[in-house]
Amino acid sequence: MTAIAYPLAPEAVVSPLAELRRRHPALASAGFAFVMLAAISASLSLVDGRLIDGVSVWAKPAKFFLSSGVLMLSSAWFFGYVRPERRNARPLRLSANLLIGFGVFELAYITFQAAQGARSHFNVADVPHYALYAMMGLAALGMLATKLVLAREIASRPAENLSPELRVAVVLGLVLTAILGSLSGLSLSANQSHNVGAVGGAAPIFGWNRLGGDLRVAHFFGMHAEQAIPLATAAAAAVFGAAWGRRVALALAVLIVAATLAVFVQALLGRPFAV
Incomplete structure (x- = not known):
């Protein structure tokens, strides 16, 4: 009998970290790194008392590292629902690389601004900040667009046990x-x-x-x-x-x-x- 793939199945939760790495090593590694950086960013508020609008300057990096990390880990898990021979196909390989690349760019800017005690979002004080804010927005849209590539592949060529x-x-x-x-x-x-x-x-x-x-x-x-x-x-x-x-x-x-x-x-x- 063919096994059915459920996220909550016993074989999927025995070692979820190893399973994530098996499904997509690069996305899993980036996702774990982002979650760790979220914890580090949150802890910085304990030693850095600077605030923006009454909130720690490190609150935004912490939230965005966590959100982006979860986004990458979710994609890594869903790669397991694509046929094994298709997981390294060019569209999927490109989408995974873009998801990581866009995430790194967005969080690098957010963290850089936080370190300076300046806003990253809605900061259009001058041309450089306006351009970087716009690029950050495009990066966020690009990260979400990679989900459509993965959805199309799962819809048209799912793993046999899905x-x-x-x-x-x-x-x-x-x-x-x-x-x-x-x-x-x-x-x-x-x-x-x-x-x-x-x-x-x-x-x-x-x-x-x-x-x-x-x-x-x-x-x-x-x-x-x-x-x-x-x-x-x-x-x-x-x-x-x-x-x-x-x-x-x-x-x-x-x-x-x-x-x-x-x-x-x-x-x-x-x-x-x-x-």
Whole structure:
């Protein structure tokens, strides 16, 4: 009998670090490095008391190192759902290299600015800063675009042991992360701020605005579709069967789109997200 590939299957969780390296060594190594750098950046706030808008200068590098690291580790895992003979195909090899390269460029600029006690995002004080901010935005869009390349490959040439319902879930998650993450990111850039209306307070962990609207909430919802949909689908299929797994994948995809749009409109109206 052919084995079915679920993210939560016992063989996949015996050694998740080794499994990630097996699926895509370069993405796994970069992802782990970024997560470690996130921890280092966060710890720097203990010895460096400088603030930007009331927040440690090292908070943004820590968050972006973690977010980009998770983005790379997710892609490394999903490479395991591509046929082995296709994993080194030129489009996939290029997309992985671009994901790492764009991530390194974006975080290098964010960290450099933090070290100087200056803003990286929405900093258009002069031509060099405007150009670097624009390049950073293009790099972020490029990172998300690599998800579409991976989604296309999994949709058209999946690994033989990938179950149909998980295939649907992974493709939906990757596509929604690319689209919703890009659109919400562009709205942040166009607004030249993540805040709308009154500004004050910060939600625990996330730092979201507690007095007015915050466009980062919609960005967060959209960016994590690629993890939420496959995990929920795998759990539902393992407990209730393949048919329920497919239903959960489709229902959660609709729910994530609806929730992302809802919190986006809420932010535009200047209303805080209840946390």
